[in-house]
Amino acid sequence: MSEELTKAIVEIKRDEALDMVKRRAEAGKDPLQILEECRQGLTLVGNLFQTGEYFLAELLLSAEIMKGAVGILDPYLAKARPPKPVGKVVVATLKGDIHDLGKNLFAALLKAQGFEVHDLGVDVAPARLVEKVKEVKPDFVGFSVLITSAFASMKEASEMLEKTGLRDQFKLMVGGGISNPMVKEYIGADFETADATEGVAYCIKSIGAHNG
Numbered sequence: 001m002s003e004e005l006t007k008a009i010v011e012i013k014r015d016e017a018l019d020m021v022k023r024r025a026e027a028g029k030d031p032l033q034i035l036e037e038c039r040q041g042l043t044l045v046g047n048l049f050q051t052g053e054y055f056l057a058e059l060l061l062s063a064e065i066m067k068g069a070v071g072i073l074d075p076y077l078a079k080a081r082p083p084k085p086v087g088k089v090v091v092a093t094l095k096g097d098i099h100d101l102g103k104n105l106f107a108a109l110l111k112a113q114g115f116e117v118h119d120l121g122v123d124v125a126p127a128r129l130v131e132k133v134k135e136v137k138p139d140f141v142g143f144s145v146l147i148t149s150a151f152a153s154m155k156e157a158s159e160m161l162e163k164t165g166l167r168d169q170f171k172l173m174v175g176g177g178i179s180n181p182m183v184k185e186y187i188g189a190d191f192e193t194a195d196a197t198e199g200v201a202y203c204i205k206s207i208g209a210h211n212g
């Protein structure tokens with residue numbers, strides 16, 4: 001485990017961090033391990049923001065580094081993927097919430113395990129989510145939530161899915177910094193976690209398609 005990359009992200013050294021990601025991936029390092037080091041950097045930046053040591057600018061810059069790293073790693077993650085998708089997942093951050101770092105990380109980890117991921121982005125209207133579910137017919141739908149004001153739109157989406165008769169065709173997951181068992185109950189989800197790895201493990205277990 002190298003702390004160099006995590007440190008470069010915490011110090012917001014964008015070019016240095018992305019260069020390290022690229023060099024490590026080219027040298028054959030496990031892309032999931034590289035992603036994990038980036039995640040640790042991001043979490044530390046979040047903590048520094050919480051304690052007032054960092055400002056908005058640092059947060060946004062660290063988010064950009066993370067996005068760049070996922071972009072560099074994507075082809076390497078793809079190589080490890082099985083040729084046929086093991087399952088389909090729709091992910092979204094719903095209306096009222098614009099946080100996406102955790103969702104993007106969850107999506108990257110799912111892709112690395114062979115899932116076909118449809119990421120609707122942030123501030124997604126419930127009706128748009130329902131349309132996408134109709135179109136894609138996913139095995140899983142994952143809501144990412146970081147802000148309490150998005151609870152209502154998640155509930156609305158869940159109720160719309162129920163009304164349109166789609167709800168029993170997939171498992172609904174909720175995750176993100178402020179997710180908890182009460183949120184799961186409130187929106188009628190099947191699974192809840194604040195850990196992307198647990199979410200991926202749940203998908204693999206549910207679909208019975210772990211490829212070792």
Ligand code: B12
Nearest residue numbers: 097098099100101102142144147148175176177194196199
């Ligand atoms: C970064 C950040 C921002 C960035 C977001 C950048 C981006 N592109 O996402 C910016 C600066 C834009 C921002 C804006 C705001 N923010 Co903000 N933000 C944060 C902060 C510091 C870190 C969040 C984060 O990215 N963590 C790192 C990621 C990797 O962690 P994560 O999201 O939890 O994801 C992990 C898991 O939860 C999981 N996961 C995530 N999603 C999913 C989904 C599924 C299905 C699964 C299985 C797993 C999973 O995967 C990840 C890895 O394990 C948090 C505080 C905190 N420490 O959480 C506040 C925080 C979330 N923000 C907050 C607020 C209030 C705001 C603003 C309203 C501020 C303002 N006054 O303008 C605006 C939001 C506007 C809006 N409508 O959304 C509050 C929310 C409070 C609340 N309870 O509602 C928090 C908690 C800060 C606080 N303590 O007050 N924010």
